[in-house]
Amino acid sequence: MAQVYDRVALIGLGLIASSMFWAMKRSGLAGEVTGYARSDETRATAREIGLCDVVYDDIKDAVRGADLVVLCVPVGVMGPVMAQIADALAPGATVTDVGSVKKDVIEQITPHLPEGVHFIAGHPLAGTEHSGPRAGFAELFDNRWCLLVPPEGADPEAIARLRNLWEGIGANVEEMDAEHHDLVLAVTSHAPHLIAYTMVGVADDLRRVTDSEVIKYSAAGFRDFTRIAASDPTMWRDVFLSNKEATLEILGRFTEELFALQRAIRQGDGDHLFDYFTRTRAIRRGIIEAGQDTDAPNFGRSAGRKL
Amino acid sequence: MAQVYDRVALIGLGLIASSMFWAMKRSGLAGEVTGYARSDETRATAREIGLCDVVYDDIKDAVRGADLVVLCVPVGVMGPVMAQIADALAPGATVTDVGSVKKDVIEQITPHLPEGVHFIAGHPLAGTEHSGPRAGFAELFDNRWCLLVPPEGADPEAIARLRNLWEGIGANVEEMDAEHHDLVLAVTSHAPHLIAYTMVGVADDLRRVTDSEVIKYSAAGFRDFTRIAASDPTMWRDVFLSNKEATLEILGRFTEELFALQRAIRQGDGDHLFDYFTRTRAIRRGIIEAGQDTDAPNFGRSAGRKL
Numbered sequence: 001m002a003q004v005y006d007r008v009a010l011i012g013l014g015l016i017a018s019s020m021f022w023a024m025k026r027s028g029l030a031g032e033v034t035g036y037a038r039s040d041e042t043r044a045t046a047r048e049i050g051l052c053d054v055v056y057d058d059i060k061d062a063v064r065g066a067d068l069v070v071l072c073v074p075v076g077v078m079g080p081v082m083a084q085i086a087d088a089l090a091p092g093a094t095v096t097d098v099g100s101v102k103k104d105v106i107e108q109i110t111p112h113l114p115e116g117v118h119f120i121a122g123h124p125l126a127g128t129e130h131s132g133p134r135a136g137f138a139e140l141f142d143n144r145w146c147l148l149v150p151p152e153g154a155d156p157e158a159i160a161r162l163r164n165l166w167e168g169i170g171a172n173v174e175e176m177d178a179e180h181h182d183l184v185l186a187v188t189s190h191a192p193h194l195i196a197y198t199m200v201g202v203a204d205d206l207r208r209v210t211d212s213e214v215i216k217y218s219a220a221g222f223r224d225f226t227r228i229a230a231s232d233p234t235m236w237r238d239v240f241l242s243n244k245e246a247t248l249e250i251l252g253r254f255t256e257e258l259f260a261l262q263r264a265i266r267q268g269d270g271d272h273l274f275d276y277f278t279r280t281r282a283i284r285r286g287i288i289e290a291g292q293d294t295d296a297p298n299f300g301r302s303a304g305r306k307l
Numbered sequence: 308m309a310q311v312y313d314r315v316a317l318i319g320l321g322l323i324a325s326s327m328f329w330a331m332k333r334s335g336l337a338g339e340v341t342g343y344a345r346s347d348e349t350r351a352t353a354r355e356i357g358l359c360d361v362v363y364d365d366i367k368d369a370v371r372g373a374d375l376v377v378l379c380v381p382v383g384v385m386g387p388v389m390a391q392i393a394d395a396l397a398p399g400a401t402v403t404d405v406g407s408v409k410k411d412v413i414e415q416i417t418p419h420l421p422e423g424v425h426f427i428a429g430h431p432l433a434g435t436e437h438s439g440p441r442a443g444f445a446e447l448f449d450n451r452w453c454l455l456v457p458p459e460g461a462d463p464e465a466i467a468r469l470r471n472l473w474e475g476i477g478a479n480v481e482e483m484d485a486e487h488h489d490l491v492l493a494v495t496s497h498a499p500h501l502i503a504y505t506m507v508g509v510a511d512d513l514r515r516v517t518d519s520e521v522i523k524y525s526a527a528g529f530r531d532f533t534r535i536a537a538s539d540p541t542m543w544r545d546v547f548l549s550n551k552e553a554t555l556e557i558l559g560r561f562t563e564e565l566f567a568l569q570r571a572i573r574q575g576d577g578d579h580l581f582d583y584f585t586r587t588r589a590i591r592r593g594i595i596e597a598g599q600d601t602d603a604p605n606f607g608r609s610a611g612r613k614l
Contacts, residue, residue, distance in 0.1 A: 076577075100527075125524050125526050125527045126526065127527075128604030128605050129591070129604065129605075130604050135604070137604075144526055145523060145524055145526070147524075174523075183515060183516060184516050184520050184521075184524055185524070185527060187509070187510050187513060187516050187521060187529070188510070188520075188521060188524045188525055188527045188528065188529040189524075189527035189528040189529065191506065191509075192506055192528040192529050192531070192532055193528050194565075194568060194572075195502055195506060195565070196528075196531075197568070197583060197584055197587050198561060198564050198565045198568055199498065199499055199502060199561060200587040200590050200591075201564055201583055201586065201587055202494070202498075202557065202560050202561050202564050203494050203495070203590070204586065204587065204590055205560070205564075206494060206557075206560070208490060209490060209491050209494050211590070211593065212593075213491050213495075214491075214494060214495060214590065215590070215593040215594050215597050215599065216452060216481075216597060216599065217432050217452055217454075217491055217492070217495045217496075218495055218594045218599050218600065219432050219433065219451055219452070219599050219600070220407075220432045220434075220492060220495045220496030221495065221496040221499040221500050221503075221535055222494070222495040222496065222499050223594055223599060223600045224499070224503075224531045224532075224534065224535055225499055225531075226587070226590050226591040226594055226600075227531065227591060227600070227605075227606065228528055228531055229584070229587040229588070229590070229591065230587070230588045230590075230591035230592075231584075231588075233580075233581050233584035233585045233588065234581065236580070236584055237577050237580040237581045237584065238577075240572045240580060241572065241575055241577055241580070244572055244573065244575075247572060248569060248572060248573060250509065250513075251565070251569055253509050253512070253513070254505060254506060254509050255562065255565070257505050257508055257509050257512075258501070258502070258505045258558070258562070261501060261504070261505055262555060262558055265501075265547045265548065265551055265554060265555060266551065266555060268548055268551075270383075270544050270545075270548055273540075273543070273544040273547060273548070274540050274541065274544045276504060276508055277504055277536070277538075277540035277543055277544065278540045279508065279511065280504050280507040280508055280511065280533070280536040280537070281536070281537045281538075281540065283507055283510070283511055283518070283521070283522070283533050283536070283537075284436070284507075284533040284534065284536065284537035285537075286518065286522040287522050287525045287530055287533055290522050290523060292522065292523065292525050292526050292530060293525065293526070293530045293533070293534070293608070294608050297435030297436065297437050297442070297444075298435050298436075298534075298606075299534065299605075299606040299607070299608045300606070300607065300608060301600070301601050301606045301607060
């Protein structure tokens with residue numbers, strides 16, 4: 001594939017940045033890829049495993065001369081990081097991010113944006129429960145969606161280039177506005193994560209059932225929740241705090257619905273339960289038909305080892 | 308392996324019974340295996356795919372002469388099914404079940420138990436989101452737990468034989484009392500299932516986010532919930548109605564905890580969220596170390612097809 005950017009800077013070297021790096025190397029869409037991470041340890045790991053062509057100790061050196069800068073830091077620190085790099089950005093460069101919340105991130109970044117630098121917010125809907133520079137792999141974005149949230153009046157050329165990059169590393173790209181993005185993600189990601197965290201916390205707290213029982217018997221359904229609840233704590237703390245309104249709205253609806261089902265259980269209303277469960281089954285079918293999950297039983301998990 | 312039972316009758320031919328059949332054939336632990344299902348269609352499918360050595364149209368014919376009868380029907384109909392077969396059971400035979408609730412099932416079955424017939428309640432903690440006679444496979448129980456709940460004074464020989472069968476088809480066996488079983492399963496299975504059903508229902512209901520968006524962007528976390536919420540509606544309706552008290556207790560604790568986290572989000576208490584999410588991550592580690600799930604990212608799912 002033809003090169004889309006000459007020099008890409010990855011700021012923050014976790015799961016997403018490292019996957020972008022390996023995917024860009026696979027596709028040949030980027031010339032040089034530079035990197036920066038705040039922690040000495042992460043930078044050392046990146047150098048050890050060959051993550052980025054050059055890893056800089058100074059964030060400004062990493063972005064200098066880049067025609068694309070990708071902010072891969074927790075959403076809570078997007079503003080301060082943008083403030084740090086602003087005066088080192090090249091005119092005509094594009095800044096993007098990969099944060100799971102868009103309205104708050106755009107509000108944080110926009111005030112620091114120098115004249116002549118494009119900003120196109122982004123969010124690849126891809127990830128795993130693992131984090132850190134060693135967690136990335138080139139296939140992470142294959143057939144996943146990347147949502148772009150360009151500001152009003154954004155340069156069509158800059159949008160098209162960024163779209164080319166994401167499509168070139170495997171993703172399907174869609175544009176939407178920030179508010180709708182944050183609501184859709186509250187439904188498909190933020191509320192489910194908080195619910196999974198909560199359920200795993202409840203299981204851990206329960207004195208009459210031991211942790212070892214919870215672990216031993218987790219295959220009955222609970223283990224699916226523990227995967228989600230193993231996601232990066234810093235990232236998720238920031239997501240909930242930055243997408244407060246939409247998340248609380250969806251959680252409010254969730255609680256309402258849960259109470260209705262609890263009442264059906266208490267009153268023995270089997271028809272209500274049966275109808276509800278039949279309806280939810282259909283959604284799964286749609287996801288499999290859309291190629292967004294596997295139809296293999298239990299996600300095609302390999303069996304655990306024999307004890 | 309040596310044969311443990313000469314003749315095993317499987318009553319109800321869904322995911323669990325069909326997996327038991329293929330696993331028993333793999334291990335050679337059972338002589339003849341007979342089967343019965345209430346629906347004509349299920350019996351026809353079973354005959355077509357060679358599920359059971361003989362499929363009977365009359366439930367009594369299926370259990371006659373069996374030294375093990377396994378009730379694989381929804382927990383809501385265990386009592387009526389037991390009443391139907393009671394006078395056809397051979398003296399010395401063992402009756403067991405595979406229901407996800409134990410106290411209620413024992414109360415349903417015990418009154419119909421003929422003199423000289425053993426009853427040892429059981430529950431293999433294994434399953435997938437698929438159901439029906441075609442859903443079974445021989446490996447389903449490999450390295451999963453099977454919980455046995457023998458009544459007080461049960462014949463040790465009958466317990467040992469049933470344990471041998473389950474171990475022979477791949478499971479690890481543990482004994483516990485019915486009340487504790489029902490509480491443990493409320494935590495590891497019943498509450499998580501209800502929560503997943505609820506979240507999927509909420510997503511489906513939301514007018515401001517379309518179903519197609521929910522499906523497209525499900526990889527952000529939601530799709531894990533949809534797998535659980537695709538489980539058999541009849542089975543789960545009965546589970547919730549039969550394990551009402553323990554399920555409602557756990558859901559009560561869940562709601563309490565969810566409200567505390569919602570308050571932390573509303574008040575911007577990042578430390579509370581961070582500490583909570585760090586604690587839940589550790590549980591996942593325990594499950595992987597215990598061999599109850601895979602450490603591969605995203606359960607080792609294969610990527611969906613390219614759109």
